[in-house]
Amino acid sequence: MAAPGPRVGSPEWSRRLAAWMSRQGCAGSTPTGLRRIDGGTQNLLIRFLFGESEYVLRQPPRPVAGGPGMIGREARVLGALARTEVPHARLVGAETESRVLGGPFLVTAFVAGFNAVAELPGPVRDSxxxxxxxxxxxxxxxxxxxxxxxxxxxxxxxxxxxxxxxxxxxxxxxxxxxxxxxxxxxxxxxxxxxxxxxxxxxxxxxxxxxxxxxxxxxxxxxxxxxxxxxxxxxxxxxxxxxxxxxxxxxxxxxxxxxxxxxxxxxxxxxxxxxxxxxxxxxxxxxxxxxxxxxxxxxxxxxxxxxxxxxxxxxxxxxxxxxxxxxxxxxxxxxxxxxxxxxx
Structure with missing residues (x-):
């Protein structure tokens, strides 16, 4: 059984994520502005800044059957979608092992937008x-x-x-x-x-x-x-x-x-x-x-x-x-x- 990863947001967690982001070619020194995204999903979703850009980390709950395979599959599909006009979040990278953050995860670029089943912004509410x-x-x-x-x-x-x-x-x-x-x-x-x-x-x-x-x-x-x-x-x-x-x-x-x-x-x-x-x-x-x-x-x-x-x-x-x-x-x-x- 893999050892549990560092607590989300802890100095060790930030250090590991920063090193991983740098290996993906992203410019920055440490993740800042961490915000948990709530959307009804059972996955951990963290929005954060790294350098001048904003990203989203997605990690399945532990333990989860098929976690590494699901992350690898999602990463593969996101990479393929880059060749299409289908709207999606750009893939930064994926980790299917547990050694970095204690479980598989992927990171995408942050996409601005709203979830229509959660809360509607003023321009579309009641319109x-x-x-x-x-x-x-x-x-x-x-x-x-x-x-x-x-x-x-x-x-x-x-x-x-x-x-x-x-x-x-x-x-x-x-x-x-x-x-x-x-x-x-x-x-x-x-x-x-x-x-x-x-x-x-x-x-x-x-x-x-x-x-x-x-x-x-x-x-x-x-x-x-x-x-x-x-x-x-x-x-x-x-x-x-x-x-x-x-x-x-x-x-x-x-x-x-x-x-x-x-x-x-x-x-x-x-x-x-x-x-x-x-x-x-x-x-x-x-x-x-x-x-x-x-x-x-x-x-x-x-x-x-x-x-x-x-x-x-x-x-x-x-x-x-x-x-x-x-x-x-x-x-x-x-x-x-x-x-x-x-x-």
Missing amino acids: PAAQRGIALAAGEAVAGLAMVDPAAVGLSDLGRSADWAQRQVARWTRTLDGYRGIGGYRADSLAAASAVHARLTRRYPREQRFGLLHGDLHFGNMLVAADGRRIAAIVDWELATLGDVRLDLAHLVVSWPGTLTSWPPAAGWTCTDSTDAVDRYAELAPQGLEDFPWFRCLAAYRMAVLLEGSLARSLEGTGDPRTGRRLHAIAEELLDRALDAAP
């Missing part, structure tokens, strides 16, 4: 016109990602195309079944899961539109430019893979702010309809949106299973019980809504 601009910008960003050619950016081996839809349903069903072996977890905890699974397996999409997927695309993982006219960056690429590109748009739609009563939007958010984003995507992405209701159902199922993991971890004693209960409520509503809209 339907400005928020429609955000919806259109989100549709454009997702379409831009859908049009990336994985082979052209060196990511053709990031996932397998054969039987992708069937494997997705099976994977998340196995994940959910795994929770049922945890003491205190009720087998019927997500009562609608079996019905959603039945809808998904009744008929799979006729054609596949394979490409690069973010894998967890919602407004919480988007930074919106201050004026609301563009997406400044899509963040948190740790679940990126290859798959049917319609799934990213479906994730955005099922998690759209204001559509779930258990997940209230930021104060002043009035744009509770994702139609403008979907229409903008359809205008730009050549893949089209055939069978989109199936992908909405899959997105809800997948997101519900991921959220339910927080409840499972809390029962194991490795997660916060309050967070687990809150995310469980969202998971339940996602599945109920999926049944209402299922094909």
Whole structure:
């Protein structure tokens, strides 16, 4: 087992990070102005200055299964995105070992913007016109990602195309079944899961539109430019893979702010309809949106299973019980809504 790293912000932590930043070619002497970023993520996010530039450090919690692999994967995707027009934070470097800060981490350039599910700035708060601009910008960003050619950016081996839809349903069903072996977890905890699974397996999409997927695309993982006219960056690429590109748009739609009563939007958010984003995507992405209701159902199922993991971890004693209960409520509503809209 690796020795624990230095306490965040301690002189030793700063010394190690400074030496690492210098090895990445960044000019500076010591990290200053440290600020923890709170955004609902379970990762440690630290914003800091090094020399004249501002950066963000992202580190998974310890221990975390697959931590080194997830960081390496995210770093690889961010490096590839530098060859595209997809808005993202520029990668500075990644560390997949524990010797520097006690666990794997990566550092990116800081991107100015706001999280539309957390707090809205004055120019867009209570402004339907400005928020429609955000919806259109989100549709454009997702379409831009859908049009990336994985082979052209060196990511053709990031996932397998054969039987992708069937494997997705099976994977998340196995994940959910795994929770049922945890003491205190009720087998019927997500009562609608079996019905959603039945809808998904009744008929799979006729054609596949394979490409690069973010894998967890919602407004919480988007930074919106201050004026609301563009997406400044899509963040948190740790679940990126290859798959049917319609799934990213479906994730955005099922998690759209204001559509779930258990997940209230930021104060002043009035744009509770994702139609403008979907229409903008359809205008730009050549893949089209055939069978989109199936992908909405899959997105809800997948997101519900991921959220339910927080409840499972809390029962194991490795997660916060309050967070687990809150995310469980969202998971339940996602599945109920999926049944209402299922094909």
